[in-house]
Amino acid sequence: MSQRKRKAFPSTLRAWLPPLLTCALLSAYSCKTGPIAPEIDFSLRDKLDHFCVYGLLAILVLRALPNRFEGTTRWLTAFALVSLFGMWDETLQHFNSARTGDPLDWFADSLGALTAVVLYTEIPLLRAVANWQPSLGPNHAKSL
Numbered sequence: 001m002s003q004r005k006r007k008a009f010p011s012t013l014r015a016w017l018p019p020l021l022t023c024a025l026l027s028a029y030s031c032k033t034g035p036i037a038p039e040i041d042f043s044l045r046d047k048l049d050h051f052c053v054y055g056l057l058a059i060l061v062l063r064a065l066p067n068r069f070e071g072t073t074r075w076l077t078a079f080a081l082v083s084l085f086g087m088w089d090e091t092l093q094h095f096n097s098a099r100t101g102d103p104l105d106w107f108a109d110s111l112g113a114l115t116a117v118v119l120y121t122e123i124p125l126l127r128a129v130a131n132w133q134p135s136l137g138p139n140h141a142k143s144l
Contacts, residue, residue, distance in 0.1 A: 012066070015063065015064040016064045018060045019060035019061045019064055022056070022057050022060060023057070023085055026053070026057075026089055027088075027089065027092060030089050030092045030093045030096065030099060031092065031096060046105065046108075047104065047105070047108040048108075050086075050105050050108035050112060051108045051109075051111060051112035051115070052112060053109075053112070054082055054086055054108070054109040054110070054112040054113045054116075055113060055115060055116030056116070057082050057085070057113065058078050058079060058112070058113035058114075058116045058117045058120075059078075059116050059117070059120050059130055061078040061081050061082055062074065062075060062078035062117050062120060062121075063130075063131075065077060065078060074121070075117040075118065075120075075121045078113070078117050079110075079113050079114050082109070083106075083110040083113055083114075086105075086106045086109030086110055086113070087106055089106075090102060090103070090105055090106045090109075093105075
């Protein structure tokens with residue numbers, strides 16, 4: 001039994017690595033001073049960025065959740081975790097003199113997360129695309 005738990009930890013860590021790295025990069029970006037992003041003349045670009053990035057983060061979190069989270073509980077948990085992180089990110093920006101914490105950014109974060117987890121959960125084709133992995137063939141392990 002203890003061997004089984006030891007094997008489960010690396011796969012659990014591997015599952016959580018992408019969302020944790022994404023959170024770390026977002027937090028580091030929120031602490032950055034100076035020019036943040038190139039100016040593009042599109043008034044909703046910032047909200048669209050938040051929507052997309054947090055939607056991606058929500059799918060990463062959803063995929064990393066343990067199997068004991070099922071159905072609605074699974075996607076609600078992923079949504080809640082990402083929305084809370086969005087609130088943390090905007091709070092972090094509030095205390096950075098070069099940034100502005102914006103409640104509408106948090107709304108865009110949360111809406112992107114909710115949209116992504118619902119679409120991922122309810123549309124099998126989107127889930128298949130998000131989970132796609134290239135076929136490496138039978139000789140791949142031998143070449144490593």
